Amino acid sequence: MDSKFKLVALIGKYQTSAGVAAVASARAALDAVAHFLHDQGCDVVLERDTALNMGMVTHPTLTVPQIGEQCDLGLVVGGDGTMLGIGRQLAAYGVPLIGINQGRLGFITDIPYGNFAACLSLMLRGEYVEDHRSLMTGRVMRDGHCVYNATALNDVVVNRGATSGMVELRVEVDGHFVANQRADGLIIATPTGSTAYALSSGGPLLHPSIPGWVMVPIAPHTLSNRPIVLANTSHIAIEVVAGRDASASFDQQSLASLMHGDRIEVTRSNHHVRFLHPKGWSYFDTLREKLHWNEGVTST
Template identity: 50%
Template structure:
C-alpha cells in the first residue's frame, strides 16, 4: 500500500509507459502490480505495444515506442539490460527518460531491484532522482558506394567472425588516418556504457558513463601489441573487411549484417542520446563493486 504522502505528492511524470521482458517468468504479475501502483499515484499508465501483445494485457491502453515522444513522460523498463538496450535505441533522441527495474540480477542500467520498487519508484515519479545521459553509436555498412544497413548501438558495434571460421583481417582508419591492419577474432567499437559489456571481456578498460570517448577493443588479436584504445568523441572509425569468412557486424548483439571482403563499417558517435533516471544517492562505483565483486572493506571515515 502507498502512504497518504505518496498518494498526495505532486508528480513530475504523469504519463508513464511500461516495457517488459515478456519472456521472463512472472513478468505479467509484476507489470500488473506496477501499473496499479502508478495508477494509485495518479499516473496515466500505458503498456508498450509488443509487451501488451505478447502478454495479452488489455487493462491499460497501449502505445508503440514510435508514439512515445510528446505523449509519454517516462518509460519504466522491467527486465534486464538487454531490454533496456532494445527500447533505448528506439527512443534515442526522443527526450523521453527511462527507469530500469531488474528482475533479480543486478543490471548496469536496470539498477532498481524489483523488491525496492514500491519504495523507490514513487520518489522518482515525484521528482526525486538523478539523471544520467548516455551516448549512442551511429554505424553505416557500405558495400562499395551503397549503404546496405544503418543502425544505432547503445553498447557496441562488433565486427567478428563466426564460431567455426578462422581469423578475420580488418583495416582500421580513424578520421581518414590509417591505424593498422589487424588479424584477430574481431573488433569492438564501444560507448562508455558498453565498456562494461563485451569490451570488458576482451580486456578493455571501464569508462565512466560521463567520459566523452569511444573505445576500440580487439578480440583475441594475433599480435599482442594490438591493445584497446580510447578515441575522442568526434572520431569516425572506418573498419574494412580485408579477408575472412563468415564475417558479421552486430549492433548491441541484437541485430546483425553479414559482411563480404571489401565491405566497410563507419562508426561515429550519434547526435542522439538517451536519459536514464536513478534513485537519489545512486553510485556508479557501487554498481561496479557489486556487479564485478570488487573487494569491500569497512569505511573508517
C-alpha cells in the same frame, strides 16, 4: 500524491520462447508496477508488443513512436537487454527512462524489483539523478552504398564466423590508417558498453562522463594490438580484408552479414539516452555491486 510524470509507459521483457512460469512472473510484475503508478496519480499505458506478448488487455497500449511523442516517462521492467532495445528507439524523442530489474542488479536497470515502490515514490516526485548516455551510429558500406545501418548504446562489433578462423581488418580513424589487425574481431564501445563485451575482451572501464570510445581487439593474433581510447568525435572505418562469414552486430541485438571489401563506419549519434536513477545513485556503487569489488574486504 501528484506525480511529476503524468503519462507513464510500461515496457516489459518479452520472449516468445520463455516458459509459462517466466511469462506469468513478468506479467505479475508489470501488473504490480502499473497498480502502484495508478495509486501515485499516473496514467499508465503499455508498450504494444509487451501487451501482445504478455496477453495483457487491462491497459491502453501505444507503439514505441507513440510513446516517444506522448509519454512523460518510460519505465522498463526487465534487464539491461530490454533497456538497450527501448533506449535506442526512444533516444530521438528525449523520453527519460527508469529501469526496474527482476533479476540481478543491472548496470542500467538498477532498481531491484523488491524495492521498486520505495524508490519510485520518491522519483515520481522529482527526487532522482539524471544520467545521459551517448549513442553511436554504425553503417555498412558496400561498393559506395549503405546496405545496413543501426544505432548502438553499448557497442558495434565486427566478428569472425562461428566456425571460421581469424578475420583481417583494416582500421582507419578520421581517415588515417591505424593498422591491419588479424583477430577474432574488433569492438567499438561507448562508456556504457565498456562494462559489457569490451570488458570481457580486456578493455578498460570508461566513466559515462568521458566523451570517448574504446576500441578493443578480440583475441588478436599480435599481442601488441591493445585497446585504445578514442574521442567520440572520431570517424572510425573498419574494412573486411580477409576471413569468412564475418558479421557486424549492434548491441548484440541486430546483425549484418559482411563481405570482403565492406566498410563498417562508426560515428557519434546526434541523440543520447536519458536515464533516471534514485537520489544518491553512484556509478561506482553499481560497479562495486556488479563486479564484486571489495568482496572479502572489511571496510573501515
